[in-house]
Amino acid sequence: MILNELIKETQKNQMVSTLFKHYKVESVKMKYKSMKDHAYFNVETGVMEISTRYKTLKTSQVKEFLITLIHEIRHAMDAKKYGWRKFKDMWEYEANMISGDHVKGKTDPYADNPHEIEAEEFGQKNWKQWYNKFKKQNLI
Ligand SMILES: [Zn+2]
DSSP: OOHHHHHHHHHHHHHHHHHHHHTTOTTSEEEEEOOSSSEEEETTTTEEEEESTTSSOOGGGHHHHHHHHHHHHHHHHHHHHHOHHHHHHHHHHHHHHHHTTOSTTOOOTTTTOHHHHHHHHHHHHHHHHHHHHHHHTTOO
């Protein structure tokens, strides 16, 4: 590793910790995992998984990183609010309703799941303000 990589990794971790604190999900467990997506809140375990594939972020990856992380944080906020086991049941209930053809016009248990729509809107709505903030702080 060269110093520049160490700094970039630190900056990424600083963004993660700032967002976790801001959205009050500091108590959610995190672990590293090799995966394509930047982050994934595992509703089966209540653990936030962070990808090891992007130890440092390229400029072109920052937007997707922020949207994904904020989307997943929204799930973690819901899990904190309801308890993650209950939130898992709530998520699955909606998925099953869609799979069972009980929701008019909805066909995809994942993409049409109201919890997914809500989380994605949350990510899309909030990423830019954080982008600007982190940019000012020279984190990106
Ligand atoms: Zn999601």
